[in-house]
Amino acid sequence: MMKFCFLSIALFSVTMLSAQSESEKLKAKAFAAADKTTAKCIVWRHDFHQNPELGNREFRTSKIIAEHLKKLGIETKENVAKTGVVGILRGTKPGPCIALRADIDALPVIERVNLPWASKQKTTYNGQEVGVMHACGHDTHTAMLMAVAEVLSGMKNELKGTVKFIFQPAEEGPPEGEEGGAALMVKEGVMDNPKVDAVFGLHIESDIEAGTIEYKPGAFMASSDWFHIVVKGKGSHGSQPWKGIDPIQVSAQIIEGLQSVVSRQMELTKAPVVITVGKIHAGVRNNIIPEECVMDGTIRTLDSKMQTEVHQRIKWTAEKIAEASGAVAEVSFDTKTLVTYNTPELVKKMLPSLEAATGIGKIKEREWVTGAEDFSYYGTKAPSFFFYLGGMPKGKDPKTAPPHHTADFYVDDSGMNTGVRAFCSLVIDYMNMK
Numbered sequence: 409m410m411k412f413c414f415l416s417i418a419l420f421s422v423t424m425l426s427a428q429s430e431s432e433k434l435k436a437k438a439f440a441a442a443d444k445t446t447a448k449c450i451v452w453r454h455d456f457h458q459n460p461e462l463g464n465r466e467f468r469t470s471k472i473i474a475e476h477l478k479k480l481g482i483e484t485k486e487n488v489a490k491t492g493v494v495g496i497l498r499g500t501k502p503g504p505c506i507a508l509r510a511d512i513d514a515l516p517v518i519e520r521v522n523l524p525w526a527s528k529q530k531t532t533y534n535g536q537e538v539g540v541m542h543a544c545g546h547d548t549h550t551a552m553l554m555a556v557a558e559v560l561s562g563m564k565n566e567l568k569g570t571v572k573f574i575f576q577p578a579e580e581g582p583p584e585g586e587e588g589g590a591a592l593m594v595k596e597g598v599m600d601n602p603k604v605d606a607v608f609g610l611h612i613e614s615d616i617e618a619g620t621i622e623y624k625p626g627a628f629m630a631s632s633d634w635f636h637i638v639v640k641g642k643g644s645h646g647s648q649p650w651k652g653i654d655p656i657q658v659s660a661q662i663i664e665g666l667q668s669v670v671s672r673q674m675e676l677t678k679a680p681v682v683i684t685v686g687k688i689h690a691g692v693r694n695n696i697i698p699e700e701c702v703m704d705g706t707i708r709t710l711d712s713k714m715q716t717e718v719h720q721r722i723k724w725t726a727e728k729i730a731e732a733s734g735a736v737a738e739v740s741f742d743t744k745t746l747v748t749y750n751t752p753e754l755v756k757k758m759l760p761s762l763e764a765a766t767g768i769g770k771i772k773e774r775e776w777v778t779g780a781e782d783f784s785y786y787g788t789k790a791p792s793f794f795f796y797l798g799g800m801p802k803g804k805d806p807k808t809a810p811p812h813h814t815a816d817f818y819v820d821d822s823g824m825n826t827g828v829r830a831f832c833s834l835v836i837d838y839m840n841m842k
Contacts, residue, residue, distance in 0.1 A: 490588060499570065
């Protein structure tokens, strides 16, 4: 019996070492191929950056992606969730289905960065003429995933399973009145046929040094909800407020009251909460008390139960403060994203894969982030892992790096090769673990 036990352990160890050896060989091959795609990847990135398109309008971008996948012999689905593209690469050996996601949309921002490939594009957004800029790095995400598709398609005969390349539109949100983004991709079945076993995503960051990766197990990025409050009062002359019910003054009390929801009603030792009123409008003239005041804002939470609870507390706070002054508050919510949750077991399992892509000492665990990502919807269908990729030029001070969503946003081309290597490493290792 003891001999049998020792024999079983020995056979298991040999099998594991064999799988590791195979995985290491494949990664070395993938990394070499990734290095050869670097020049192409930069050209693609510059082209997308110079020709950005807003959510659900990424017609040129998606056409370039689809043509590239088809040339690689990858099964290609177009017009997914309006302008999305999905490529399916089936390896010749049985194994799991792994999804990799890149977002492809830009933002309504006028670029101020002095680059030969800066965007000069303009378009109409929600009825306004705006500039268009890749002010969040989605151009790099798209180019990197195209490079990953090229590398892995060249290794098709050695892949154990299937890779799903998800090029997603409208991560920043679709135009008013339209569906879009990851929620629509999931609704249209992108995580099925074949069913995805694990999904990975990354986001390049302007204040993290190129060549490095940051991550967090569990809750990583916040949910994002928008709220809309209409305070209905009674109009009056500005000199006679007692004859009316001033919705602006009531709204000021509500804004103050919303911050007490954060500081006095939510369990902040459990997870942070942010409530911000970003827009307020009322009245047309200095000496007229208007009949109503409209407020719009955002909520960020890092716990799904708190996300539900904070909605109710905002509603109560606004309604009761308004009622105390004889006004009426109507409150509505629009959920944009869920909490981006990294499956802890998957994170632990895949950290060596990321280290293989970056080298030792270049991976760091970080705190949670109040920014939001609709990648969270993919995590409702399969174990998920979303991480940050450095895009800041080496030697620069992170405190001086221009923030995302601004006219001065910039990430360096040198960060992309690490992203391509990371995705390839994750796919190869996950396939050989099964």
